[in-house]
Every structure is written in C-alpha cells, then in structure tokens.
Amino acid sequence: MIPKYLQVAGQIESDITQHVYQKTNKLLTEDEYAAKYQVSRNTVRKAIEILVNKGYVYQVQGSGAFIRNHHNSGYVNLEKLQGVTNDFSDRLVENKLLDFTVITADEELAQNMGCKIGSPIYYVKRLRYVDGDPFSIETSYFNKNLVKYLDENIVKKSIYTYLRNDQQLAIGFADRVIRADYLMSEQAGLLGLKENDPALVVDNTVYLINGAIFDYSQSVHHFKHVKLLKVSNMKGS
Structure with missing residues (x-):
C-alpha cells in the first residue's frame, strides 16, 4: 500500500x-x-x-x-510528470499520430508493466513537434484496465492533461532511465536526421499513487532540440 x-x-x-x-x-x-x-x-x-x-x-x-515559477522554457522537466505539452506551455506543441491500436500484453510487456499476460494495452506512437521542429518519437503503452478510454482525438493532443482532468487518474511517480543511442533508419527519417546520428532516449515507467503501472513508454529525442532539467534541492548540513 x-x-x-x-x-x-x-x-x-x-x-x-x-x-x-x-x-x-x-x-x-x-x-x-x-x-x-x-x-x-x-x-x-x-x-x-x-x-x-x-x-x-x-x-x-x-x-x-x-x-516555483520556473523560467526554463525549452526544457523537459524530469521531476514533473506533466508531459511535453505542459513543459512547453508557451510554445506550439503538435503531434503527428503514427499508430494507435489496442494490443494484448505479451510476456515481456506484461513483466515491464506489472500486468497479466493478455491484458489489453493501448499502443500509441507519435511524432512530436515543438514550434514546427521534430522533437521526439514517443512510443507508449497504457494499461487499458487503468486507463479506461483513449481515442484518436485524445492521443493527438495532451494525453496526460486528459488523464488528469477527465479521467481523474491519481498519477504518483515515475522511474526514468536516460541513455544515449544511435538512430535507426526509420527514426532518423522521422526526426529529419541521418541514420546513426546520436539520440537521447528516455525510458519511462509511470505509476499511480497506489503503485500500479499505467504507462510504459520510450521517447527518442532529437539531439539538437532537447534539453533536460533536473531540479537539485541544496540543503545545508
């Protein structure tokens, strides 16, 4: 609990x-x-x-x-689970929907999401733009038993705003793994880069406050456009 x-x-x-x-x-x-x-x-x-x-x-x-009134436009905030749209609230964020379907969790996905094999999963793949520039390729898996409803109109906008405001999901915390990688051909084409160009990859496992995983996702970022913000709280000894 x-x-x-x-x-x-x-x-x-x-x-x-x-x-x-x-x-x-x-x-x-x-x-x-x-x-x-x-x-x-x-x-x-x-x-x-x-x-x-x-x-x-x-x-x-x-x-x-x-x-806190952050004057940090242009950063993905690693501490706040609010999504790209809210991280860049003063800029134009657009989404191109690449794929949206309901799948069933195989053994690997069930293990990563802490759900049963065969559980219904929303699969969402989007190309995200900030001020007209390709920013990231976002591949997400949402547990349909926890995220009760998504459709194409919703996933073309801010998914997290919808989950908080409309579904009233109590989003708790996330594990985020940041790593460097090389772009594959398809990824490079979507981001307007070359195959084997560098990429900053963020793997996310996001939990509700009761500890249930509702979102398992990966964002492959354009290395020229992304900046990550980590807040450090300096306390005296």
Missing part, C-alpha cells in the same frame, strides 16, 4: 498542475491540509518535502510554501 504522505503529495501536485493556487501562488498551511485530508501534520510535512524535491514549491521559514 502506498504511504499516505505520497497520496497527499500526489493530490497537491495535481492541484498545482491544474493551477488551483494560481491566485495566491502559495500552498495551504500544514493545518489546513491536515484537516482537508484527515492526516497528521507530519504526513503533510513529508508530502510538501516531496514537492520541494521535485521542484514544484519552495519554502520560506515562517511564511509557508510557494509555487
């Missing part, structure tokens, strides 16, 4: 991404959250610490926790 503080952190994170605190740019107090979620102040404190480490908020002693 997922600890309560992770559940609270996920709920507050969802509120932040939906701009609930836009007017004040400040979180509620520990006491207000404790009453709202029926948890202890210590649980709230742990939840807010997670959000600090993920780069969502910063704390001012005696004043509370405030939403």
